Amino acid sequence: MGIEQRTDAGGPGPGARQARAATMRAVVHHRYGPPSVLESCQVGIPLPGRGEVLVQVSAASVHPGDYFVMTGVPYMVRLVFGLRRPRHGIPGRDLAGVVAAVGADVTAVHPGDEVFGWSTEGTLAEYACVPADHLAPVPAEVSVVDAAAVPxxxxxxxxxxxxxxxxxxxxxxxxxxxxxxxxxxxxxxxxxxxxxxxxxxxxxxxxxxxxxxxxxxxxxxxxxxxxxxxxxxxxxxxxxxxxxxxxxxxxxxxxxxxxxxxxxxxxxxxxxxxxxxxxxxxxxxxxxRPFASVERHQDLLTLVDLLATGKVAPAIDRTYPLDDAADALRYIAAGHTRGKVVVTI
The missing domain is CATH 3.40.50.720 (NAD(P)-binding Rossmann-like Domain)
Incomplete structure (x- = not known):
């Protein structure tokens, strides 16, 4: 699947940056609601901007926060993710995969690198754009499924x-x-x-x-x-x-x-x-001491060391294919997961 290096802000699907010709499979929701609002469809592949990386997603984990964003409940999440409808139509935050392309000023990662991290523009898709400092290398001893479960x-x-x-x-x-x-x-x-x-x-x-x-x-x-x-x-x-x-x-x-x-x-x-x-x-x-976690690249690198030395290993409960992402989020909502739930692409 080729990626044409042009932008189309009015192209189909969620997100501001779209490729005119190339499309990808993604899970999308155009309104808040239960997992039934999710649909699998073809959307444009986003293009990496300055300081960004395009990742071909191999796996993406889901967690309760993804469920809250999908439903828009509690309502305070809409202040961040869109008042009337989701600002980014592709759900998901954590991912692991292979670098497909890099934007301007990106020097730390290169096409072909296996990476994991988080994106704010959705990861339940075949490709996702990610700021380069939101990514770290997948340790050689760790599978992409395990890496996706971590961030x-x-x-x-x-x-x-x-x-x-x-x-x-x-x-x-x-x-x-x-x-x-x-x-x-x-x-x-x-x-x-x-x-x-x-x-x-x-x-x-x-x-x-x-x-x-x-x-x-x-x-x-x-x-x-x-x-x-x-x-x-x-x-x-x-x-x-x-x-x-x-x-x-x-x-x-x-x-x-x-x-x-x-x-x-x-x-x-x-x-x-x-x-x-x-x-x-x-x-x-x-x-x-209640707190909200903050995405810090240095902390992600600390986790790389813990994974590489075997001091931390993800416990994977279930994996689902991309087309069954709604079932994965239903399972998360039940509140009885044993470790992590991962969607494979």
């Missing part, structure tokens, strides 16, 4: 534990939702940082969480960790199954609680929980 979830776990909590060797870390997308990475990253790690999950996921390296596992169907005697230096709560006041009981007097979860209401989503955590932190020696 958003692993960056969130890394920044929560390393940058926000500053986890030190010997500290105790509790990961709530240890079998999920972020949680499965958090268990491994906490271990890589030298912590004693406890994972909270359901009965069916105990062996998975142990295989990720957890020193201890709490089955939440049998034990309420908030009422146990054990206290933790750091708690990363990816579930919001318990009120903040209850989770705080399991934090040491000067420990850190990171609430990284919650759909909340239809309007502001988890914002209410974030505000409550900030207020409570003012009146306590405990530090409640």
């Amino acid at each position: 958003t979830s692993a960056l969130t776990a890394l920044q929560a534990l390393d940058r926000i909590a500053n986890v030190q060797p010997g500290q105790t870390v509790l990961v709530v939702g240890a079998s999920g997308g972020v949680g499965s990475f958090a268990v491994q990253i906490a271990k890589a940082l030298g912590a004693e790690v406890t994972g909270v999950c359901s009965t069916r996921n105990i062996e998975l969480v142990r295989s990720l390296g957890a020193d201890h596992v709490v089955d939440y169907t049998r034990t309420d960790f908030t009422r146990a005697e054990k206290r933790y230096d750091v708690i990363l709560d990816n579930v919001e199954a318990q009120p903040l006041a209850a989770v705080r009981r399991a934090v040491t007097p000067t420990g850190i609680l990171i609430p990284n979860s919650g759909r909340g209401g239809r309007w502001v989503g988890p914002l209410g929980r974030i505000i409550a955590a900030r207020v409570l932190s003012v009146f306590s020696r405990q530090r409640l």
Whole structure:
């Protein structure tokens, strides 16, 4: 499939930059709604602008954030992604694939390089345009499916534990939702940082969480960790199954609680929980540190090292072909994923 180096801002499909002649297969949504709004169709291949790379996508992972953007709920996401309809009609953020072309001023990557990272213009397609500093090389030991599973979830776990909590060797870390997308990475990253790690999950996921390296596992169907005697230096709560006041009981007097979860209401989503955590932190020696992960190229390179050394390995729950992307997002919405869900192209 050739790529003609011209632009057509009025061409078919989502996005401002389109190739006149060349098209690609993509999953598109023209309005907010459930997975049924997604359709597979032919759209123009985007052209890389200055500082951008065109990636031929091999795999793209999906996560709850993609579901929120697709549905437009909570409504606050529309302030970023389009008030009345999606600004970028192709969903998806994480990807792995091969560099097909580069724009002006790009010197760090070259056509033929195998890369992974994130795009803000959609990845559930055969091609995606990505800023060059949003990409890193796929380690030789890592498959493209595994690489596609990494960016958003692993960056969130890394920044929560390393940058926000500053986890030190010997500290105790509790990961709530240890079998999920972020949680499965958090268990491994906490271990890589030298912590004693406890994972909270359901009965069916105990062996998975142990295989990720957890020193201890709490089955939440049998034990309420908030009422146990054990206290933790750091708690990363990816579930919001318990009120903040209850989770705080399991934090040491000067420990850190990171609430990284919650759909909340239809309007502001988890914002209410974030505000409550900030207020409570003012009146306590405990530090409640809700945060929003920020895409940092240096953190992506840190993950490259962790992947290359085997300290972190994605747990893949299911893979779906591109035409079944709607089913992948339905599965994500059910909230019982074991690791990551990946769409292969």
